Amino acid sequence: MLILHYNLEKVSMALVVAIIGVASIGGIVEIAPLFTIDETVKVPEDLRPLTPLELAGREIYIREGCYACHSQMIRSLADEIDRYGPYSLAGESAYDHPMLWGSKRTGPDLARVGGKYSDYWHVAHLINPRNVVSASIMPSYPWLLRPLDTGKLPAELATLARLGVPYSEVMLTAAASDAMAQSRPDSDGATEVQDRYGAGVAVRDFDGNVEKVSEMDAVVAYLQSLGTQTRAALQTLEEE
Amino acid sequence: MTDTLSLRERRIGFFLAILLALLGLTMAAAARHGAMAVHGVIAMAIGVALIFLIAGSLYDPDADPARKDRYYDAPTQAGIFFTLIWAMIGMGAGVWVAALLYWPEATPLWPATSFGRLRPVHTTGVIFGFGGNALIATSFYVLQRTARTRLADAISPWFVVIGFNLFCVWGVTGYLMGSTQSKEYAEPEWYSDIWLVIVWVTYFVLYMRTLARRNEPHIYVANWYYLAFILVVAMLHIVNNLALPVSLTGARSFPVWGGVQDAMIQWWYGHNAVAFFLTAGFLGMLYYFLPVRSGRPIWSYRLSILSFWGITFFYIWVGSHHLHYTALPYWVQTLGMTFSVMLLVPSWASAGNALATLNGAWHKVRDDATLRFMFVAAVFYGLSTFEGSFLAIRPVNSLSHYTDWTVGHVHSGTLGWVAMIVFGAIYTIVPHLSGREAMASPRAVEWHFWLAVSGTLIYVISMWNAGITQGLMWRTYSENGALAYSFLDSVRAMAPYYLLRTIGGALFLAGAVVCTWNCRKTMRAVPMGGSASDRPLSAQTPPRRPFDAEPAE
Ligand code: HEM
Ligand code: HEM
Numbered sequence: 001m002l003i004l005h006y007n008l009e010k011v012s013m014a015l016v017v018a019i020i021g022v023a024s025i026g027g028i029v030e031i032a033p034l035f036t037i038d039e040t041v042k043v044p045e046d047l048r049p050l051t052p053l054e055l056a057g058r059e060i061y062i063r064e065g066c067y068a069c070h071s072q073m074i075r076s077l078a079d080e081i082d083r084y085g086p087y088s089l090a091g092e093s094a095y096d097h098p099m100l101w102g103s104k105r106t107g108p109d110l111a112r113v114g115g116k117y118s119d120y121w122h123v124a125h126l127i128n129p130r131n132v133v134s135a136s137i138m139p140s141y142p143w144l145l146r147p148l149d150t151g152k153l154p155a156e157l158a159t160l161a162r163l164g165v166p167y168s169e170v171m172l173t174a175a176a177s178d179a180m181a182q183s184r185p186d187s188d189g190a191t192e193v194q195d196r197y198g199a200g201v202a203v204r205d206f207d208g209n210v211e212k213v214s215e216m217d218a219v220v221a222y223l224q225s226l227g228t229q230t231r232a233a234l235q236t237l238e239e240e
Numbered sequence: 241m242t243d244t245l246s247l248r249e250r251r252i253g254f255f256l257a258i259l260l261a262l263l264g265l266t267m268a269a270a271a272r273h274g275a276m277a278v279h280g281v282i283a284m285a286i287g288v289a290l291i292f293l294i295a296g297s298l299y300d301p302d303a304d305p306a307r308k309d310r311y312y313d314a315p316t317q318a319g320i321f322f323t324l325i326w327a328m329i330g331m332g333a334g335v336w337v338a339a340l341l342y343w344p345e346a347t348p349l350w351p352a353t354s355f356g357r358l359r360p361v362h363t364t365g366v367i368f369g370f371g372g373n374a375l376i377a378t379s380f381y382v383l384q385r386t387a388r389t390r391l392a393d394a395i396s397p398w399f400v401v402i403g404f405n406l407f408c409v410w411g412v413t414g415y416l417m418g419s420t421q422s423k424e425y426a427e428p429e430w431y432s433d434i435w436l437v438i439v440w441v442t443y444f445v446l447y448m449r450t451l452a453r454r455n456e457p458h459i460y461v462a463n464w465y466y467l468a469f470i471l472v473v474a475m476l477h478i479v480n481n482l483a484l485p486v487s488l489t490g491a492r493s494f495p496v497w498g499g500v501q502d503a504m505i506q507w508w509y510g511h512n513a514v515a516f517f518l519t520a521g522f523l524g525m526l527y528y529f530l531p532v533r534s535g536r537p538i539w540s541y542r543l544s545i546l547s548f549w550g551i552t553f554f555y556i557w558v559g560s561h562h563l564h565y566t567a568l569p570y571w572v573q574t575l576g577m578t579f580s581v582m583l584l585v586p587s588w589a590s591a592g593n594a595l596a597t598l599n600g601a602w603h604k605v606r607d608d609a610t611l612r613f614m615f616v617a618a619v620f621y622g623l624s625t626f627e628g629s630f631l632a633i634r635p636v637n638s639l640s641h642y643t644d645w646t647v648g649h650v651h652s653g654t655l656g657w658v659a660m661i662v663f664g665a666i667y668t669i670v671p672h673l674s675g676r677e678a679m680a681s682p683r684a685v686e687w688h689f690w691l692a693v694s695g696t697l698i699y700v701i702s703m704w705n706a707g708i709t710q711g712l713m714w715r716t717y718s719e720n721g722a723l724a725y726s727f728l729d730s731v732r733a734m735a736p737y738y739l740l741r742t743i744g745g746a747l748f749l750a751g752a753v754v755c756t757w758n759c760r761k762t763m764r765a766v767p768m769g770g771s772a773s774d775r776p777l778s779a780q781t782p783p784r785r786p787f788d789a790e791p792a793e
Contacts, residue, residue, distance in 0.1 A: 005545050009458045012451045015467060019552060023472045026556030026579070027508050030572050031501070039569050040500045059492075063418035065356020075565035077638055079715040082723055090500040090567035097498040098423055098506070103562065105642035106341065108727045130344075135732050137344045139355045152486060159486045159494050 043094045044232035049165050050095070050225060051197045052153045052179040053213075057222025059156070060215055061100070064141065071102030072111040072226065085112040086233040095165045107138055112227030119206045122220045144216040145207070150176040171196055183217040184210065200228060241398075242297035244307065244314045249394050254294045256399065261287025267431070275419035275491040276431065279410045286406060309779030311384045313673050313772055315397035317763070319377025320666060322405055323370055324756040329412070330365025331749045333358050338745050342738040352416040360415045360427045366654065367425060367517065369408045374662040375521040376400060376443070379466045381669055382528045383447065386463060387454030388777040396446040403439035407432055419491045423506050425513045426480050430493040433481040440474050455777040461544045465524030468552055472516040480509035500567055508559035515555035518654065522661050523551075523590055526618065529665045530594055533611050534604055539596035543589050550586025554579050561632035564641060573634065580632030584625060591622035609685040613664035616693060620656025624649060639715070644737070645707025648700050655696040655748060663692065663755060670759050673772050680761035684754050691751030698744030706737035 008014055034040045050058060061067065074080050076087040088111055093099045117125075121132060126144055129136035153175040161167040171178070174189075178196070181189030182203050190203050206220040227233075242250060264284030271277040339346050340355045347353045380397055384390060391397055411428040414420065420427040428436075447470060451459060483493040497505050531538055538544060560568060560576030595618055598605055605615050627649050631640050640646060671679050679685055710730050718724040 002542065002545075006458075009464075012448060012459060012467075015459060015464065016448070016471060019464075019468050019471050020475070022549060022553045023468070023475070023556050025553070026558075030557065030560060030575060031504055031508060034501050034504055034569070034572075037569065062420060062422040064351075064354060065359060065415075065420070065422075067422055068356050068359045071642055073566050075638070075641070077565055077715075079717070079723060083714070083727070088567050093499040093503075093567070095498060097494040097496070097502065098421065099499055099502045100422065101503050101563075101566065103424065103642070104646065107731075133728065135728055137341055137731060139340070139344055139347070140349060141354070142349060143351050152490070152492070155486050156492070156494075159484050163484060163494060163496060163498065165498075 040090050042091055044089070044091045044230040046232070047091065047094065047230040048198045048200075049160075049167060050222070050229070051182055051193060051201055052150070052157060052171075052175040053182040053218050054222045054225045055156065055160075056148055056150070056153060056179060056215075057218035057220070058100075060144070060219050061222060067100045067102050069104065069106035069138070070108070070110045071105050072109065073101035074109055074111050080109070081237070084109045085227065086237040089233050089236060091232060092230060095160075097160060097163055097165070110223065110226055114224045114226040114228040119204060119220050119224065120208065122223055123207050123216055126216065126219065144219055145209075145214050148179070148213045148215050148218050150179045150213070153179055168196075179218075180213050182221060183207075183213050201225075241314060241318070242294055243300070244303060244312070245297075245394055246303045247298070249303075250294055250298055252395050253398065254291065254298065256395070257287050257290035257294060259287075260284075261291060263287070270489040271491070272489075275414050275417045275429070276489070278413065278417065279431075279491075282409060282413065283406060286402070290402075308390060309775060310390070311381075311772060311774065311776060312391045312394060312397065313381065315391075315401050316377045316381045316669065317673055318398075318401050319373050319380070320670065320759070322401070323373040323377060323662065323666070324752075324759060326365055326369025326373060326408065327752045328749075328756065330362055330367075330370050331745070331752055333362040333365055335742060335745045335749050337362055338738065338742040342735060342742055351418065357415050357418065360420060361412050363425060364408065364411045364415070364427065367513070368411070369405075371518060371522075371658055371662070372404060372408070373401075374665065375466075375469065375517075375525070376404060378525050378528075378665050378669070379447070379521070382462050382524065383450055383466070384776070385774065386460035386528065387451060387456060389450065389453045389455055390776050392446060392449035392453060396442050400439055400443045400446065403435065403442070407436045407439065410435070414491070421481070421483065421493070421495065423480065423495070424510055426477070426506075426509060429491045430481070430483050430485050431491070433477065433483075437474070437478060440470065440477070444470050444474070460528075461538070461541075461548065462524040462528040464548050465520045465527065468548075469516050469521035469524065472512060472520070472552075472556075476509045476512050476516070480505055503563060503566070504560065504568060504572065507562040508556070510562060511559040512555055514653070515551065515558075518658050519555075520551065522617075522658055525661050525665050526590075526594055526614065526621075529661075529668050530597055530611075530614050530618070533608070533614060533664070533668050534598055534601040536597055536601050539593050539599070543593045547586040547589040547593065550589070551583070554583040554586065558583060558632065561637065564634050564637040577632050577634055581629050584629040587625035587629075588622060591618050591625070594618035594621075609682070609689045610664055610667040612689055613660050613667065613692075617657050617660035617664060620652055620660065620696070624653035624657055627652065639711040640707060643707040643710040643714075644703045644734070645711065648703030648707055651696070651703065652700045655692070655699060659748075659752075660692065660696075663688065666755065666759065670762050672774075674762050675773065676762065679758055681758050684758040688751040688754045688758070691747050691754065695744045695746075695748030695751065698747065699741050700744075702737040702740035702744065706734050706741075709733055709737075 074084045074087045081087055125132050126141045128140040129138040154172055157167045157172050157175045177189050178193050181187050182193045183205050185203050193203055194201050202224050207214050207216040261284050264280045264287055268277045268280030337355055337358050410432045414428060419429055421429060482496045484496060485493040495502060557579035558576050560572045561580050564573050598615060605611050631637055631649060667679060667685055713725040713730040716724040
C-alpha cells in the first residue's frame with residue numbers, strides 16, 4: 001500500500017483522478033436512488049401547486065431571508081407533532097424549487113401555520129412583531145405594504161412548469177390577473193382562481209386594503225397556504 | 241502590482257480588463273434594473289479601474305528579468321489583503337446579526353439591513369471572503385515552496401484573485417438587494433455561479449501547470465489537501481447550483497432540484513462545503529505552516545495518508561445527518577450517521593498528527609503566539625469534529641437540531657479552527673514576504689491571541705448553554721401531558737446567551753482588527769511583489785537559509 005501511494009504522489013494527474021473517484025462514491029449511492037424509489041417520488045394526489053399570489057409571497061419569503069429563522073419541516077418526534085401538527089412528508093414539498101426546510105428555529109416552524117392566525121394578525125405581526133408579541137425578536141417588515149410587482153409572474157410560473165410543476169397553459173397566461181383576483185374577492189376573476197387551483201384556495205383581501213395588491217397580500221396568502229396544499233400528512237398520521 | 245508583469249503580460253491583462261468591462265456593460269444593458277444590472281455596473285467599474293491601472297504601465301520599463309528566479313508572491317500579498325478586508329466585513333456583519341437577536345431594533349428600518357439579508361452577508365463574507373481568500377493566497381505560497389518552482393504564469397493568479405473577489409462582492413451585494421437562491425452557503429444567483437466555475441477552472445489549471453514544473457519528485461501532503469479542496473468544491477458547486485433562470489436578463493432562477501431531492505443535494509453540498517472548503521483546504525495550511533513554524537517535520541507520514549483518504553472518502557457520505565427525522569428516507573439518515581461516527585477516526589488522526597508534531601517544541605508554543613494560534617487551531621479541530629460526530633448520532637440530533645447548539649458547533653469549528661489557523665498562517669507569511677524576522681508589533685500578536693481565544697470560548701460556551709436549554713424546553717412535558725413551555729418561553733430564555741455571544745464575537749472581531757492594523761504596519765514600506773528571501777530551486781546557488789527548509793515528510 002505504502003509503495004503504491006509513494007508512486008501515486010509522483011503523478012499529479014493520477015492523484016486528481018483518485019480524488020474525484022473516491023469523493024464521488026458516497027454522493028452517488030445516497031442521491032441517485034432518491035430519484036427512483038416510491039417513498040420519495042410519490043406526489044400526493046390532492047397536492048396543488050401554489051397560486052401566483054402565493055408564489056409571489058414565497059419569493060418574498062426567500063428575498064427577506066425568513067428561512068434563516070423559520071423551518072418548514074416537522075420531524076417525526078412526539079413533541080414536534082404536538083407543537084406543530086402532523087410530521088412532514090416528502091411528497092408535500094414535491095413542487096418546492098427550492099425546498100425551504102430550514103436548519104434553524106429562531107422562530108417556530110411554519111410548515112402548518114396556514115389557518116392558525118387571522119390575516120389581520122399576520123399583517124400587524126409583520127409590520128411590527130412587537131405590536132402583537134411583546135417579547136418577539138423577529139424583525140419588522142413595514143415595507144411589505146408597497147405594491148406587488150406581478151410583471152414577472154407568468155415567466156416564473158413558466159419556468160417552474162418546465163421543471164415539472166403542474167401549471168397548465170391557462171394558469172401561465174392568467175398568472176398576473178390571477179394574482180390580482182385572489183386578493184379581490186368581489187372581482188370577476190375571483191372564482192376562476194378557485195376553479196383553476198381548487199376550492200380550498202383562500203380568496204380574500206389579505207392586507208385589508210382593497211385599493212391595491214401589496215407584497216403583504218402575497219406574503220400573508222403564502223403563510224395561510226402553508227400546510228393546506230394537501231391533506232396527505234393528516235391522513236398518514238390518522239392511519240398510524 | 242503591474243511592475244511585476246512583463247510587457248506582454250501587461251497587454252494580456254489590459255485585454256482581459258477590457259473584456260471584464262464589456263461583460264459588465266452587457267449585463268447592465270441587458271438587465272437594465274435589479275440586482276443583475278447593479279452587478280454589471282460593479283464588474284464594469286472594476287474593469288475600467290484595471291484598464292487605467294494597466295494602461296498607465298504599458299510603456300513603463302519591462303519587468304526585471306531576474307524575477308523568474310524568485311517566487312511570485314504579489315498575488316499572495318493581494319490575497320492576504322482581501323482576507324483581512326473580508327474579515328472586517330464578514331465578522332462585522334456577524335456581530336451585527338448577533339446583536340439583532342438580542343436587540344431586534346438595532347438596525348435601520350431599511351430592507352437591506354434586515355436580519356434575513358445580513359445573515360448571508362455574514363456567512364458568505366466569512367466563509368468565502370475571509371476563508372476563501374486565505375486559502376487561495378496560502379495555496380499559491382505553499383504550492384511554490386513545496387514544488388520549489390515559480391507559479392506557471394503571472395496572469396492567471398491575478399485572474400483567480402480578482403475573479404474570486406468579484407464573485408464574493410456580487411454575492412454580498414445581491415443579498416442586500418434581496419437577490420438570493422436561499423440555499424445555505426450557495427446563495428449567489430446563476431450568473432455568479434457560472435462566473436465562479438470559470439475562475440475555478442483557471443485556478444485548477446494553474447495549480448496543475450505549476451505542479452507539473454515542480455523540482456521535487458513528490459507532491460507534498462499540503463498539496464493533496466489543496467487539490468481535494470479545488471476539485472471537490474467544483475463538483476459540489478456545479479451539481480448543487482444547477483438552475484433554470486427565469487430569464488437571461490434577470491437575476492432570478494429556480495433550482496432544477498425540488499423537494500426531498502433538493503434537500504439531500506443541498507446538504508450533500510452543505511456538509512462538504514464544511515469538509516472541502518472549511519476543512520481540507522485548511523488542513524493543507526496546517527500541514528505546511530505548523531512544521532515550518534515549529535521547525536519539526538510532520539510526526540507521521542503514514543497517518544497523513546490515512547487521514548487524507550479517510551476524510552476524502554467518508555465526508556461525502558455524511559450530509560444526510562442534517563436531515564435526521566425529516567422526510568428523507570430512514571436508510572439514508574442511517575448511512576449519514578454511521579459515516580459521521582467513522583469520520584472521527586481520520587479527523588482525530590489529523591489533529592493528533594498535528595499535536596504530536598509539536599511534541600518537543602512545547603517551549604516554542606509557550607513563547608511564540610503565532611505557533612500558539614496553530615496549536616489552538618489543532619485542538620479546536622479535534623474538539624469540533626468530536627462534537628460533530630456526536631451531534632450526528634440520531635437521538636442526540638433530535639435535541640440539537642434547529643437549536644443554537646448547531647451554531648455553537650459551527651463557531652467552535654470556524655472561530656476555533658478555521659480562523660485560528662488562518663491567523664497563524666498570516667503571521668508566518670506576512671513578515672516573511674516583507675523581508676522581516678517578525679511582525680511589526682509582536683505584542684499586538686499576543687493581544688490578538690488572547691482576544692481570539694477568549695472571544696471563541698465565550699461564544700461557544702454561551703451557545704452550548706443556549707442550544708441545550710432550547711432543545712430541552714421544546715421537548716419537556718408537564719405532569720398533565722401537555723407541552724410545558726410555549727415557543728415564546730424559549731425565545732425569552734435565550735436573551736442572556738445572545739447578549740454574551742455578541743460580546744464574545746465583538747472580542748473576536750477586535751482581535752481581527754488588531755491583526756489588520758499589525759499587518760498593514762508590517763507590509764508598509766515594502767514594494768508589492770515580494771522581498772521574500774527564499775528562492776526556487778532553479779535559482780539556488782548559495783546555501784539555503786533555515787527558513788527555506790521544506791517540511792520533511
Ligand atoms: C466575529 C465573530 C462572529 C460572530 C459574532 C458571528 C455570529 C454569527 C451569528 C449571530 C450567526 C447566526 C446564528 C443564527 O441564525 O442563530 C452566525 C452564523 C454563522 N456563522 Fe458566524 N460569527 C462570527 C464569526 C464567524 C466565522 C469566522 C465564520 C466562518 C469562518 C462563521 C461562520 C458562520 C456560519 C457557517 C453560520 C451559519 C450557521 C448555521 O446556519 O447553522 N462565523 N454567526
Ligand atoms: C467529524 C467532523 C464533523 C461532523 C461529523 C460534523 C457533524 C455535524 C452535524 C451533525 C451538524 C448538525 C446538523 C443539524 O442538525 O442541522 C453539523 C453542522 C455544522 N457543522 Fe459540523 N461536523 C464536523 C466538523 C465540522 C467542522 C470542522 C466545521 C467547521 C469548520 C463544521 C461546520 C459545521 C457547520 C457550518 C454546520 C451548520 C450547517 C447548517 O445548519 O447551516 N463541522 N455538523
